[in-house]
Amino acid sequence: MNGIGLHKKLENNIGLLIFGILFVSAIGGLVQVLPSLFQESLSTPTANTRVYSPAELIGRDIYIREGCSVCHSQQIRPLLAEVKRYGPYSQAGEFVYDRPFLWGSKRTGPDLHRVGGKYSDIWHRMHLLNPRSVVENSIMPAYPWMGERAANASGDIQQRLRALQKVGHPYSDADIDAAPAALEGMLEVDAVIAYLQSLGTAIDAGMTP
Amino acid sequence: MNPVTEYYHDRVVTFLVMCSMIWAVLAMSAGVYVAAELVWPTIDFGQQWLSFGRLRPLHTNGIVFGFGVSALMATAFYSVQRTCHVPLRLPRIAWFTAVAWQLGVLAGGLSLLAGINAGKEYAELEWPFDIAITLLWVCFGLVFFTTIAKRRIKPIYVSNWFYGGLIIVIAMLHIVNSLAIPATLFKSYSLFAGAQDAILQWWYGHNAVGFLLTGGFLGMMYYFLPKHADRPIWSYRLSIVAFWAFTYSYIWAGPHHLHYNSIPDWVQNLGMVMSLILLAPSWATMINGIMTVSSAWRKLRTDPALKFIVLSLAFYGLATFEGPMMAIKSVNVVSHFTDWTIGHVHSGALGWNAMITFGTFYFLVPRLVGTELYSVRMANTHFWLALAGTMLYILAMWGAGVSQGLLWLSLDELGELSFSFKDIMASMTPYYALRLVAGLVFLTGAAMMLFNLFMTIKGRRTVAVEPPPVVAYGVQA
Numbered sequence: 001m002n003g004i005g006l007h008k009k010l011e012n013n014i015g016l017l018i019f020g021i022l023f024v025s026a027i028g029g030l031v032q033v034l035p036s037l038f039q040e041s042l043s044t045p046t047a048n049t050r051v052y053s054p055a056e057l058i059g060r061d062i063y064i065r066e067g068c069s070v071c072h073s074q075q076i077r078p079l080l081a082e083v084k085r086y087g088p089y090s091q092a093g094e095f096v097y098d099r100p101f102l103w104g105s106k107r108t109g110p111d112l113h114r115v116g117g118k119y120s121d122i123w124h125r126m127h128l129l130n131p132r133s134v135v136e137n138s139i140m141p142a143y144p145w146m147g148e149r150a151a152n153a154s155g156d157i158q159q160r161l162r163a164l165q166k167v168g169h170p171y172s173d174a175d176i177d178a179a180p181a182a183l184e185g186m187l188e189v190d191a192v193i194a195y196l197q198s199l200g201t202a203i204d205a206g207m208t209p
Numbered sequence: 210m211n212p213v214t215e216y217y218h219d220r221v222v223t224f225l226v227m228c229s230m231i232w233a234v235l236a237m238s239a240g241v242y243v244a245a246e247l248v249w250p251t252i253d254f255g256q257q258w259l260s261f262g263r264l265r266p267l268h269t270n271g272i273v274f275g276f277g278v279s280a281l282m283a284t285a286f287y288s289v290q291r292t293c294h295v296p297l298r299l300p301r302i303a304w305f306t307a308v309a310w311q312l313g314v315l316a317g318g319l320s321l322l323a324g325i326n327a328g329k330e331y332a333e334l335e336w337p338f339d340i341a342i343t344l345l346w347v348c349f350g351l352v353f354f355t356t357i358a359k360r361r362i363k364p365i366y367v368s369n370w371f372y373g374g375l376i377i378v379i380a381m382l383h384i385v386n387s388l389a390i391p392a393t394l395f396k397s398y399s400l401f402a403g404a405q406d407a408i409l410q411w412w413y414g415h416n417a418v419g420f421l422l423t424g425g426f427l428g429m430m431y432y433f434l435p436k437h438a439d440r441p442i443w444s445y446r447l448s449i450v451a452f453w454a455f456t457y458s459y460i461w462a463g464p465h466h467l468h469y470n471s472i473p474d475w476v477q478n479l480g481m482v483m484s485l486i487l488l489a490p491s492w493a494t495m496i497n498g499i500m501t502v503s504s505a506w507r508k509l510r511t512d513p514a515l516k517f518i519v520l521s522l523a524f525y526g527l528a529t530f531e532g533p534m535m536a537i538k539s540v541n542v543v544s545h546f547t548d549w550t551i552g553h554v555h556s557g558a559l560g561w562n563a564m565i566t567f568g569t570f571y572f573l574v575p576r577l578v579g580t581e582l583y584s585v586r587m588a589n590t591h592f593w594l595a596l597a598g599t600m601l602y603i604l605a606m607w608g609a610g611v612s613q614g615l616l617w618l619s620l621d622e623l624g625e626l627s628f629s630f631k632d633i634m635a636s637m638t639p640y641y642a643l644r645l646v647a648g649l650v651f652l653t654g655a656a657m658m659l660f661n662l663f664m665t666i667k668g669r670r671t672v673a674v675e676p677p678p679v680v681a682y683g684v685q686a
Contacts (some may be wrong), residue, residue: 007449014357018377021370025378025420027458029385030292032479039473042404054541057630061396062651064328067262073546079467082617084626092471095403100328103407103470107613108247110630124441132250137635141260154391165401167541 010189044119046093049202051169052195053180055186057160059195061190064102066143073104074113074199087200094202096108097169109140114200124193143189216298216673221307223577223671225283226570228311229276230659233563234272237655239264241648245288247641258322266333267321272558273331273421274342275314280566281425282307282349285372285572288432289353292369293360294676301353308349313341324526329410331417332386334468336397339387346383347411350376361676367448371428374456385411398500404472407463415463422562423529430518433569434498437515438508443500447493454490458483465536468545484536491529498507498522503642513588516566520596528553543618548640549610552603559599559651567595568678574662579672584665591654591661602644609640656671 010017036042051061063069076082077090078203090113095101119127124132129147131140183191246252247262253259271550286303290296297303317334326333334342353376357365386409389397399408435442442448464472464480499522508515535544544550575582584587612633619627 003453004446004449007453008364011370012363014354014365016367017370018354019372021374021377022381023458024453024456025374026381027457028483029381029412032464032476033408036382036408036473036476037401037405039405042472043402046281064326065324066260067265067326069328070262070265075470077542077545077617079469079542080624081620081626085617085618085630088469091403095407098408099401099404100410101326101403103405103467105330105466105546105550106548107617109634111546135631137631139247139634141246141250141253141257141262143260144255145257154393156396160392160396160398163390163398167398167402186681201432 006193010026011132018064024112042092043096044093046091049096051097051164052198053192054062054157054161054175054182055114055191056198057127057164057175057195058157058183058186058188059191059193060102061160062146062192063195064100069102069141070103071108071162075103076113081208082111082161088203094200099164102122112196112199113154115205116197116199121197124196125189128189128192144146146189146192147187148182149188151188152180152183153188154189155180157183170208214675216675217672218297218303219287219290219295219577220671221300222283222305223574223666225279226574226577227288227662227666229279229283229566230305230570230655230662232271232275232279233566233655234308234652235276236518237256237296237648238651239268239271239534241645241652243639244645244648248638248645257324260581263322263324263326263530264581267318267324269331270321270333271314271318273417274317275311276587277422277425277562278310278568279307279314280569281372281375281421281429282310284432284569284573285353285375288368288428289356289372290676292362292366292432293357293625294362295356295359296676298359299354300541302348303352306345306517309341309348310345311326311416313338313345316557320395327385327387327389327397327399327408329399329413330678331414332383332410335395336387336389336391337394339383339389340363343380343384343387345642346380350673359610366429367442367445367452368430368434369432369434369493370425370452373487373658374452375420375425375428377426378416381418382420384411385584386410392434404470407467407470408472408476410462411466412460413463414467414650415580418557419459420425422557423491426562426565427455429569430494430498432524433572434518435501437512437518437572438505440501440505443497443503447497449509451490453495457495458487458490462487462536462575465541468536470539480537481538488529488533492526495522495526495529495684498525504684513585514571515590516592517564517571517595521564521568521593524556524564524599528557531556539555545608545611545612545614547576547617548606548637550613554602555559559595559602564595564599565653567591567655570658571663574665576665577671578669580665580669583661587657590601591657594650594654595658598647598649598654600648601650605640605643605647612636612640634644651679 010020031206076086130142131138157179163173269568317338388400391397461483464476465484547569616633621627
């Protein structure tokens with residue numbers, strides 16, 4: 001058998017074996033993953049999609065820090081029951097400023113992609129600080145520290161925006177200069193609420209199924 | 210004959226085995242704690258570092274990088290010397306890698322508790338850790354491949370193909386998926402965004418499972434199972450076909466984590482088809498393993514180590530069947546985002562990874578220090594605790610997952626949703642309580658094993674073993 005003969009060559013030569021493994025394992029990524037990195041439909045924002053404001057960005061980073069995406073997805077599938085429960089299904093163009101993506105893999109709690117505008121700021125504040133004060137039987141953790149710490153406590157908002165500017169997010173230098181002032185007096189919980197209220201609101205009329 | 214007597218470097222193996230077991234107990238404890246938090250949500254006592262979202266990545270990273278990788282390094286170092294008939298070529302680098310890895314896992318774990326999190330599943334550690342992991346991984350590869358390069362047996366044994374695949378493919382996945390723009394020392398943003406980041410992340414995530422938790426541990430299986438059963442591998446030819454088919458097809462299966470998500474259909478469909486194809490090499494390997502033991506069944510009655518290894522193959526078969534089924538889009542509609550996924554991961558992680566490691570360590574540790582196992586009875590008890598814990602865990606998560614999936618999708622005769630999310634969530638408590646019990650049972654067994662192994666090596670030194678004298682077998686024209 002030819003294949004077996006080729007393998008005998010590889011298993012007698014460590015250099016060839018390393019190369020063989022690298023080659024065979026790389027094919028899938030080159031054919032399936034690499035093209036999607038160049039597919040424009042995946043990196044073109046929908047009409048209303050915009051970059052996160054400084055407050056929303058800080059809120060998003062706190063969402064990541066607390067591991068919210070472990071229990072909440074941000075991805076509505078094009079299934080009747082999901083669209084009824086959560087709203088119009090998610091589109092790739094809505095996520096082009098998400099680094100990293102936060103679609104999640106588990107819904108211990110509900111999907112949050114279209115949570116923006118569904119509840120009032122006050123509801124969110126009570127819910128984040130003590131979930132069981134508004135949702136009986138909730139098993140979500142409480143985040144009391146979000147109500148104590150300043151949103152820009154680490155003072156690095158400009159560095160964060162500049163990093164994103166480098167990878168092509170359209171922040172102007174003026175936006176970055178003005179960012180610390182925009183966060184003045186804000187608590188972490190305010191930033192998280194700003195982020196949650198922004199979620200899924202970029203939807204435009206043509207997208208409604 | 211060698212002019213100077215040389216010995217295998219086994220002390221580093223003993224060190225890694227014990228580190229691996231300590232991580233197992235710590236990371237499983239974190240898992241049990243987060244399971245309890247889903248039953249009693251207030252037991253984080255308002256402490257940030259006890260919060261579910263911070264402890265959960267600690268649990269997964271501790272298991273994969275602490276328990277799993279330490280076990281793989283230990284067994285790779287042990288078996289590569291014996292399959293090549295030479296001591297490790299770079300013992301100092303081996304020791305450096307082993308010790309630095311433990312410190313890295315410790316520091317990384319603490320960083321997760323502090324909320325330093327890059328936000329990608331199974332790749333949560335921030336960029337300084339990513340760089341450290343890359344460097345240590347290169348060291349691991351250097352030790353492994355230079356030892357093979359110096360071997361005294363011409364053909365490279367099958368276990369080394371899998372360990373080699375582990376080292377090479379994980380390096381590729383880790384480096385590409387971790388590419389990020391640092392904003393500060395502990396905050397970076399992924400170089401990829403949105404849907405593209407998702408496709409890339411699951412290319413990484415799925416294949417970290419593939420080449421670390423599956424391939425790496427198959428390397429362990431291919432060395433320790435024949436050794437322990439005292440039989441050669443049933444079919445050498447099958448192992449070749451399965452290895453290359455596995456290495457080729459696993460990589461394509463990642464997008465089944467993104468079925469019906471906002472990525473192109475062709476990517477999802479290709480991911481589904483390749484996931485189904487993957488069943489063939491997975492089961493070929495399982496059959497090869499089971500057939501290898503098939504003439505040594507008698508040992509199963511008395512030997513807890515072999516029992517663990519054979520049971521692990523059964524769970525390997527179960528998990529690698531369930532995986533492709535869940536990758537079918539119409540099944541995935543129900544299973545995606547539910548606890549079924551958690552159950553599936555644990556049938557692999559508890560049933561396959563942990564059990565084969567337990568079996569291997571029970572076999573290995575007494576040999577490393579030249580004695581008998583401290584308590585065979587305790588190991589037998591551990592076997593039943595591990596089996597009961599795994600079965601209960603899977604059952605609880607099947608129950609929870611299938612009911613979540615169906616209830617979420619359920620519509621009444623008017624086409625409206627039958628149940629609110631809150632009500633479905635509230636009905637999960639019994640399943641989550643059962644899962645907590647299952648985790649506790651499994652953890653108890655693991656803690657008994659740590660004690661058992663500790664008593665076995667206590668006060669003993671690792672035995673010095675010489676490579677066998679050079680012979681001419683295996684050299685081909």
